[in-house]
Amino acid sequence: MYVGIDVGTSLVKAAAFDAAGRQRAVAARRVGLALHGGIVEQDMEEVYAAVVAVLAELTARVPEPVELAGLTGQGDGVWLVDAEGRPVRPAASWMDGRAHALLGRWLADGTFEAVFRRTGSAMFPGCPGPLLAWLDRHEPASLDAAAAAVYCKDMVFRRLTGAPAATDVSDASMPFLDPRTRAYDDRVVELLGLAHRRGLLAPVSDPIATAGARGEGLPPGTRIANGPYDLPACALGAGVTEPGDGLLIVGTCLAALVATAGLDLDGEPAGLHISTDRPGHWLRAMPAMVGTAALDWVLGTTGVAHEEVDGLLAGTPPGAHGVRVLPYFAPSGERAPFVEPRLRAELTGVSLESTRGDLVRATCEGIGYAARHCLDAAGLTGSLAVCGGGTRSPAWTRLLADVLGRPLRVVEGEVGARGAVLAAAERYGVALDVAAWTEPTAVVEPDPDRAAYYTEGYAEHLARLGAARERAARAGSPAAPRPVPGAGATPPKVLRPERSTGC
Template sequence: MTGSTTGYIGIDVGTSVVKAAAFDPDGRTLAVESRPVGLAIHDGSVEQDMDEVYGAVREVLDALGSDGVAFAGLTGQGDGVWLVDAAGRPVRKAISWMDGRAHELVDAWLASGVFETVYRRTGSAMFPGCPGPVLAWLDRHEPAALDAATTALYCKDMVFQRLTGVRATDVSDASMPFLDPMTRAYAPDVVAALGLAHRAPLLAPVSDPVATAELPSGLRISNGPYDLPASALGAGVTRPGDGLLIVGTCLAALVATERLDLDGEPAGLHISTDRPGHWLRAMPAMVGTAALDWVLTTTGVRHTEVDALLAATPPGANGVRVLPYFAPSGERAPFVEPRLRAEFTGVSLETTPADLIRAVCEGIGFAARHCLEAAGLTGTLALCGGGTRSPAWMRLFADVLGRPVRIVEGEVGARGAVLAAARRFGTELDEAAWTAPTAVVEPDPARAAYYAKAYEDHLNRLAEARTRARA
């Protein structure tokens, strides 16, 4: 980014792609740089090379340049454990939020009541890839790695420390699972309940408001929030009752709220935001575009063919039904079921690839509706993420959800990182202009009525599958 015009950069360190986007003062995207990063997946473990991730961040920043840039905002994937030494260097590969090795610990905590105790205290329902179970697993199986580490960071915090030397996290990342949502500080009793009191020094200081620093180039940068709340901010989801559905690798449903409700089924989390007394009720399901990617790969269908195939088969996919729980670690929202797996029913020799693709898209839509209802959606709904590139799937979402959806395209997480940084640096930006939708999709009344009945069938089949998963 060159020239004298003042602009801003948002950095989004995703699970498979690192991006940096440059914006002008009115929120228009000027340039985007991206670099893929790898995932090492084997026998339920999912790890990432921190040097590769950090190197990708440096590359996208260098490609954009800092001339005329007022400041940058940093966001990235949440959960997992990124162990570093005092210099911010990796102690071992990062353990991803997708990792499933700690499922036995989660099972044990579910059975013993520890899981529910933590939820009632923090509003965070643990899953195998979140820091509590991962740290406890490392403490049992790789204590030397924890002994060698100075800090157990989240992804963006690792990048921030490597860039600036500052050791810090923010209230959004710390929300899972150690933060007291009222005091906005770590809850020592929760750390102790997970058997990690002796590892408490590994937790990074919670900076509230988010930490800031200056790079050697003179560029100011802020650290956080992580990608879910950053995307909510970038999509304009701030009023209580309004919601966001991120159709990405993870299908994340978020609803803004000023009410901390720790009753009901322990699932999802309450993400603290930059405003005390304001949370995002989040249901970040493990199901998402990864499920569709698997079906596309298995059937040999390209992404560019999805819209045509969705049009080639009717609602209901000619009787094919999919419970789209493909993740090795099961499901985490709007319920926790580590052993739940995907199921196809109604498949015959007459089933076509179009039927399979529509069925999985419908299944993901039903999972989204389940998450949004559990999160308490009452207002408007925005959709963002890679899935929005399919207009036919967005129409299907509107029909399955039975409501209009605001489509917010582009680098929504990076946009939210800039808006968060602007608040932190005291810069006034027109947030309404920055978060305006690119389209609004209305549901078809007849299809919405059909899917309302199909959704009830989905919930019944899901209940049966959960019973089998526990057997």
């Protein structure tokens, strides 16, 4: 048995695979997000307990011994730990918006672009650079108490194995890594005003770190490899490694990835270049802030169950009777294929005659247009694979093929966990049939007439988006979120989704 662990934003999963890559079993636990005034945090102890629980459940259900385990998880955010790997404070999520005002100043004074020109990665409020700088200004005691600022999977790996704090080149790509040297760029650290906090950056293990399990959730001595994080792990699990080929992850975030053998540090500062385990190869990534989370919000607001989506899409024509959605619902704005912390979602064309089906279809179409924008910006020229919770809807997958105007290689199952196993196997020298492990389960072709209709719709979407960005820029930076209140204040809201569609 080969085990892949995927520590997602709202769902922690562990999947078991046999030697041929067939998925044998999955165990999952939901974890909460605490939201307050644009601040989004997670309880690290809850996350780690969920990892241990799903591993214990999985190994109890599948009797074969564990050959090795691979670990992946959500990227970005700040996970401050002490010398023992224990949390210093709640983790600041990649969805966090507290640093948007700081990022706005960096956009205005040139710091943002200067960092992109050195790293190929465009910062956003929930990435470690702005978050660490915000904490240094507003919560320095937390940084003083921390031994390392790691990423989600790094915290889990440290606790599962007892290995020293470390990260890998994929997580380190945002925002401090020089993609050419695969090492931290100290000039970037200085530009962000964090030179005095340089010691908090976890050492980069290249190739990914390995260690034996201590016995929590997995048998003692089980071989584990740490990384890459969920986006490149999904690319590995979907077989996206050749330059020009791409992957669209339709999850909580809408992530477009294209494999490349070249760096473009001179283009528009947007997206990121994710370093991979192959020097000289990167993933040009456009990870939009909101994917299925936008649809989840619309479903919750209108009282529509997930099980009703396919029927509503089938009963509503392309164009949704004139209803349009710009799906930028994240409290921290958008980060790809452009950066605009002040951008917010827009719903137009609604009348008393509009139906729930119109709202659902318009949201799905808006997310599809956002995906096309990201893939175009990332330089897609080859085949396109898709995965993620959104692809569990056959009707939405067909809609995406029409909006994108190209065939979709659908990769089902726990793709990130699969990629984590393949990365672990490569690190440990275990021979697996990668082609068999990454075989698509279906290919969905676009309908020519609908694809032509959506090509026109995409041009209209870009025009509406351009106008919305101009309005956001004129509005200026909104007030910064306040810190999470202390004792006696209203507690932050904790979200526990009924169904995770996270990546």
